[in-house]
Amino acid sequence: MIFTDDTIAALGFVAALADTVPEASESGADELSTPEQLGAILDAWWYSGRRDGTAVEVVEVAAARDRLRALWQLDRDDAVTEVNAILDEANALPRLVRHDDLDWHVHATSQDAPLSSRILVEAAMAFVDVIRADGMDRLRVCQADDCTGIYADLSKNASRRYCSTRCGNRMAARAHRARAE
Numbered sequence: 001m002i003f004t005d006d007t008i009a010a011l012g013f014v015a016a017l018a019d020t021v022p023e024a025s026e027s028g029a030d031e032l033s034t035p036e037q038l039g040a041i042l043d044a045w046w047y048s049g050r051r052d053g054t055a056v057e058v059v060e061v062a063a064a065r066d067r068l069r070a071l072w073q074l075d076r077d078d079a080v081t082e083v084n085a086i087l088d089e090a091n092a093l094p095r096l097v098r099h100d101d102l103d104w105h106v107h108a109t110s111q112d113a114p115l116s117s118r119i120l121v122e123a124a125m126a127f128v129d130v131i132r133a134d135g136m137d138r139l140r141v142c143q144a145d146d147c148t149g150i151y152a153d154l155s156k157n158a159s160r161r162y163c164s165t166r167c168g169n170r171m172a173a174r175a176h177r178a179r180a181e
């Protein structure tokens with residue numbers, strides 16, 4: 001595997017969060033508009049630590065989401081600048097922690113730092129791994145013409161083209177129809 005398990009999990013969370021924008025969400029609406037929607041994503045990914053459950057927190061996390069969507073699409077050297085900026089702004093300080101039923105892993109913020117800050121820093125730490133492995137080309141945007149979903153291509157031959165089987169199937173059906181006409 002090109003990335004560690006912790007990095008793969010963190011990238012999965014970033015992609016799920018980033019794909020709540022209307023251009024990528026399954027409903028076509030902004031799926032990060034309410035504290036309930038945010039809570040559902042955090043629950044689905046077993047996200048630990050402080051949660052305020054406020055409208056302000058939703059706005060802050062939505063801003064972090066937009067920043068991470070942009071980071072995902074930067075080339076390697078520009079990504080380094082942004083990752084270092086995120087770590088710097090948050091005064092990130094790596095430490096090993098063990099909580100819930102997770103074994104030792106790295107956090108670079110305390111569990112009671114604001115959620116948006118923890119999301120940014122955790123993502124930045126995953127990007128440290130991606131950049132060191134020279135893997136930015138594995139961070140992709142869906143090639144379906146009506147979707148901007150992002151995903152990490154973890155396939156052996158780096159050949160994955162769509163964010164989801166939903167997009168893959170839709171594009172296959174469209175190509176099939178085009179051939180039949």
Ligand SMILES: [Zn+2]
Pocket residue numbers: 048097099102105107
């Ligand atoms: Zn943790």
Ligand SMILES: [Zn+2]
Pocket residue numbers: 142143144147148149162163164167
């Ligand atoms: Zn897609």
